[in-house]
Amino acid sequence: MKKVLKLNARSVVEVKDGGECQCVKLNFQVYKDGKPNFGSHVIIYRREETGYVFDYDEWEYFDCLLPREDEIVFDGELEIDNTFCEYTDYDVEVGKTYVYWVGRERFGEYLTGPAPVTVRDRRVWWHFDEVLEKTYALQKDFPELITLEQVGNTVFGKPLMAIFAGDRTKPVVACVGAVHAGESGPEILLPLVRELAREQSELLKKSCLAILPVVNADMREKMVDGAPWYIRTNAAGVDINRNLDADWDLTDYSYNLSSADYRSPTYRGPYPNSEPEVRAVLQFLKLADPRVAFSFHGPCSVTAEGMIVSKSATGDEAYLAMADQIKQIYSDHFRDAIDFPKRENYKAGIACSAGSIPTYLYHRGIPAFDLELSGDLHMLDGSIRGNTTPEMISLMVQAHKAGLISMLKRYGK
Ligand SMILES: [Zn+2]
Numbered sequence: 001m002k003k004v005l006k007l008n009a010r011s012v013v014e015v016k017d018g019g020e021c022q023c024v025k026l027n028f029q030v031y032k033d034g035k036p037n038f039g040s041h042v043i044i045y046r047r048e049e050t051g052y053v054f055d056y057d058e059w060e061y062f063d064c065l066l067p068r069e070d071e072i073v074f075d076g077e078l079e080i081d082n083t084f085c086e087y088t089d090y091d092v093e094v095g096k097t098y099v100y101w102v103g104r105e106r107f108g109e110y111l112t113g114p115a116p117v118t119v120r121d122r123r124v125w126w127h128f129d130e131v132l133e134k135t136y137a138l139q140k141d142f143p144e145l146i147t148l149e150q151v152g153n154t155v156f157g158k159p160l161m162a163i164f165a166g167d168r169t170k171p172v173v174a175c176v177g178a179v180h181a182g183e184s185g186p187e188i189l190l191p192l193v194r195e196l197a198r199e200q201s202e203l204l205k206k207s208c209l210a211i212l213p214v215v216n217a218d219m220r221e222k223m224v225d226g227a228p229w230y231i232r233t234n235a236a237g238v239d240i241n242r243n244l245d246a247d248w249d250l251t252d253y254s255y256n257l258s259s260a261d262y263r264s265p266t267y268r269g270p271y272p273n274s275e276p277e278v279r280a281v282l283q284f285l286k287l288a289d290p291r292v293a294f295s296f297h298g299p300c301s302v303t304a305e306g307m308i309v310s311k312s313a314t315g316d317e318a319y320l321a322m323a324d325q326i327k328q329i330y331s332d333h334f335r336d337a338i339d340f341p342k343r344e345n346y347k348a349g350i351a352c353s354a355g356s357i358p359t360y361l362y363h364r365g366i367p368a369f370d371l372e373l374s375g376d377l378h379m380l381d382g383s384i385r386g387n388t389t390p391e392m393i394s395l396m397v398q399a400h401k402a403g404l405i406s407m408l409k410r411y412g413k
Contacts, residue, residue: 007102009115251268305403307327
């Protein structure tokens, strides 16, 4: 039996001929009768999947695919190190989705695949290394204004770094990014803090912006590496925004999914605060002790000012009135900054689930919001299909910067 196992396809950046180029790396293992080192003949099939978009169900879409004879892109010898084998496909384009199969013989019984990969735009999806690099650069470039603190780790042990811009003894406005892997955070928040440090040093003497740019760093890395679909949960399969010890045992049915079901992308986890990322968020909130907090959602690295508060606040008129007031101020400044018509009488959506960051803060009397897309901001529509552009991100950096400045002014003293 000639077998190929563990086929994995990743989109990577390589330095080639003095410049950076994006390519797809296939990694797999080859065996014969359970033994390694038996020759190196490999056949690789590849198909461009133009029909696949970000929000499709990946299993339904990819599982039934089979390769065709004319899709062979490699038929020859590859070097095998013990059982490990690698193939690099340089003939790929940013934004496209490809599917690969690998076998030992043409249309043999043992083709392995499909392995789908989307070649992601690195200006829109930043690797965790880049997030860390940009975080440390902030502290280096603005030592008087910026302090950093590690608040915890991910399941895979990545350090989660909080950024404090301004005077930490003054009132704090807090932002959390990428609680859900396929959503927004670091690409908006890090440039925003840098601009704020450059332009608003006086304001930052009276206030502080605390930022945890990425929470679900493990699975976000999978998206950057090219998982074509939307990923929500952490590496342990838990929805971080359902796992906090805040009405945790109330089962939530958002999106017609049950947060009590371990197969659901909204799974709340085995017990409250079970996930290391959640404990990092709690440590961050403890250190920040914010007056107001914003959690960045929205698909594919951008979000607008669609602001929702905890479902647990239902009927709490005083809290909702306070939330409405903050929404109006944030939204007015947000929209002014990008020349977009203001929303009249903008009311709080009540939609954040049990176990979410806004629910946790609601029980402490702190106005807290998930930020989502806004229905009328059609310039961001492409993000739902995975087609966020660098221009959309720049626009949202300006808009959210204006919104957050209005908050720093409101609370600062
Ligand atoms: Zn989300």
